[in-house]
Amino acid sequence: MVNPKLQLMVHADNIATSSPQLSYSGVTIESVQRTDNENYLFINLLLDKDVKPGIFEIAFKHGEKTISSYTYELKARKPNSAQRQGFSSKDVVYLITPDRFANGDPSNDSIDGLKEGVNRLSKGGRHGGDLQGIIDNLDYITDMGFTQIWTMPIMENDMQTHSYHGYSTTDYYRVDPRYGSNELYVELSEKAAGQGIGIIQDVILNHIGSEHWWMKDKPSADWINNNGEFSPTSHMRESLHDPHAVKSDITRFNDGWFVPTMPDLNQRNPLLATYLIQNSIWWVEYAQLSGLRVDTYSYSDMRFLSNWTRQIMQEYPNLNVVGEEWSVNPSITSFWQKGSVRHSDYQSWLPSVMDFPTQVKLINALTKPKSWATGLRELYESLASDFVYGDPYNLVVFADNHDMSRIFSQLDEDLDLFKMAMSYVLTTRGIPQVFYGTEILMANPGTEDHGIIRSDFPGGWQDDSSSGFSGKGLSEQQIQIQGFFRKLLNWRKSSTAITQGKLAHYTPQNGLYVYFRYTQEQRVMVILNKNDSITDLPLERYTEMLNGAKTAKNVLTDQHISLGQALSIAAKSALILELQ
Structure with a gap:
């Protein structure tokens, strides 16, 4: 790696009383x-830059006597690993x-030795989906x-209940056996890469899960915030930026726990910080x-x-890393992105x-009256606030995610507004993210329970009566929307304007919002009509961005239209035009 230093955490009874020794060319023990x-x-x-991959033994000694030993392997890196291209x-x-999503291997639904078994009838239980289901x-x-x-x-999330969501880690280096194995995760990555798909790890x-092995024997007294006792976070992320904030408010936000089962880690401890940094780098390289x-x-x-x-960015300059800062204030969200103008001397390398x-x-734009x-x-x-971001074109944009009501439910199952929302997400600046099942109108009517929001994808289990994978049992609406996504996403791949271009937009007028994505090779015009009736759009205002185009192709229908004096835009719709 670029960093020649490697820190090993060794855990064993009274191991601190020993002295480690090793003999391997290019590797020295710098300190203990x-x-x-x-x-x-x-x-x-400390690893020399020309150190060779291989296996060596670390002996733990009391004087001249070896009380224990461990065989450690330095693995070879794949060619050009450091230059990998991120999403x-x-x-x-x-x-x-x-x-x-899909249960590809029912044999791992429940695992001996892990606390929670399969219970598909429980909305908060484990349902059996796994990595093999994704591969399949x-x-x-x-x-x-x-x-x-x-x-x-x-x-691994070896928790008593609600272990399915994965956010209570109990082993940072082990894939949960109910999902498969480390080796199967690598297989997923390799097979996905073979189909032009990358893997992003969450x-x-x-924080960790309260059943993490650290909690049974903490590496140090200050490993967990608040002396290892539950004290809730305030969730007041604004305190980090507030020029009038008191230190105790900042501490309560940063050091507080989410819930009693999620102990909050103290990353001010340099040993813990190194552990987390090395773990992330290891997974990027390994998988x-x-x-x-x-x-x-920001917590x-x-x-x-x-x-x-x-x-991480020193090791992988072209990798992409996205941070979750759940704030609707762009001044707070942008603070964390590299290149943003900040109110403090904080240094960020977060892309x-x-x-x-x-x-x-x-x-709000689609549901509130004009x-x-x-x-x-x-x-x-x-979009007019994009000036606060270091790189607005590298933001991850989305209509919903795993922690909020599905977009179809947020829009009261209005199909026209749904198509407008997804047309926008897939054509605006940034990197679109789509929650599984959105492409078949999965919804959570009447509830905001996360177990319902994260319902099973139909067809992922052998006894399912319908299937999003094959189309069996889907409604006409679901099939229509699935086709809408398939058409738009596959066109998007070939559109330089959408995937690489700049964005220019016009202030909304008469219930219409118009923006353009453009490169030297291609221009795309997107028109959103919020009105409940067909609305004419005079084109004279857009002459600069039309750039002399006389015709255009409707991306979703492949229909060619003439760009005369005006366009008639269907009620509550999005029109995506490839200018010609």
């Missing part, structure tokens, strides 16, 4: 660190809840036009990842986040953030 827990020893190795605006990300349906994902897969966390730096998505980004220590992103401000503006301050104007205002 101990904590207030004699069951831990931290070995700091980008050329991609569309498919967000999957692994437990709820890669053809479907490819056919639909998705080019990246972001799964909710796949690390990373949790802020050949195309990116990372970081859960609850971790700020200086740690700066160091974590810096070291991307989730665009929550645009998500809420999109819903006025001087509401309607499509809100969508326009969201």
Whole structure:
């Protein structure tokens, strides 16, 4: 790796009383660190730049006597690994809840030794979906036009209940056996790559599960915030930026726990910080990842986040990493992105953030009545705020995700508004993310329960009466929308204007919002009509961006139309035109 230093955490009874020794060309023990827990020893190795892959033994000694030994392997890197290309605006990300997508291997639904078994009748239980289920349906994902897969966390979550969501890690280096194995995760990555699909791993730096093995024997007294006792976070992320904030408010936000079963990690401890940094780098290298998505980004220590992103980007300059900062204030969201103008001397190497401000503006724009301050104007205002971001074209845009009501439900199951929303997400600036099942109108009517929002994808289980994969039992509407996604996503792949181009937009007028995506080779015009009736759009105003185009192709219908003096735009619709 670029960083020649490697820190090993060693855990064994009274291991701190020993002295480690090794003999391997190119590897030296630079120092050894101990904590207030004699069951831990931290070995700091220095690796020469020409060190060879191989296996060596670390002996733990009392004087001349070896009391224990461990065989350690330095693995070879794949060619050009450091130069891997991360996900980008050329991609569309498919967000999957692994437990709820497809059950490819029923034999691992319940595992001896793990606390929670399968219970498909429980909305918060484990339903049996796994990595094999994703592998088995890669053809479907490819056919639909998705080019990246972001799964909710796949690390071991050996919790008593609600372990399916994955956000209570109990082992950072082990894929949960109910999903498969580390080797199967690599197989997924390799087979996905063979179909032009990258894998994005969901990373949790802020907290662990209360059943993590650390909690039974903490590496040090300060490993967990608040002395290892539950004290809730305030969720007041604004305190980090508030010029009038008191220190105690900042501490309560950063150091507080989400819930009693999610102990909050103290990343100010340099040993823990190194562990988390090395773990993320190891997974990128081992599983050949195309990116990372970081859960609850701002809840971790700020200086740690700066160091974590810096070291990852030093190893993989072209990787993409997106942080989740659930704020609808673009000034707060943009703070974390590299290149943004900040109110402090905080250094960020984070390439991307989730665009929550645009998500809420999109819903407001489509559901609130038109006025001087509401309607499509809100969508326009969201993009007009892009000046606060270091790179707005590298934001992840979405209509919904795994933590909120599905977009079809947010729009009261209005099919026209749904198509407008998804047309916007898939053609605006940034990297689109689509939650699994959106392409077949999955919804959560009458509830915001996460177990219902993350319902099973139909067809992922052998006894399902309908299937999103084959189309069996789907309604006409579902088949229509699936075709809509397939057409738009596969066209998007070949559109340089959408995947690489700039965006120019016009202030909304008369219930219409018009924007253009363009490169030297291609121009695309997108028209959103919020009105309940057909509305004429005079084209004279758009002469500059039309750039002399006389005809255009409707991307969704392949119909060729003449660009005369005006266009008639259907009620509550999005028209996507490839200018010719």
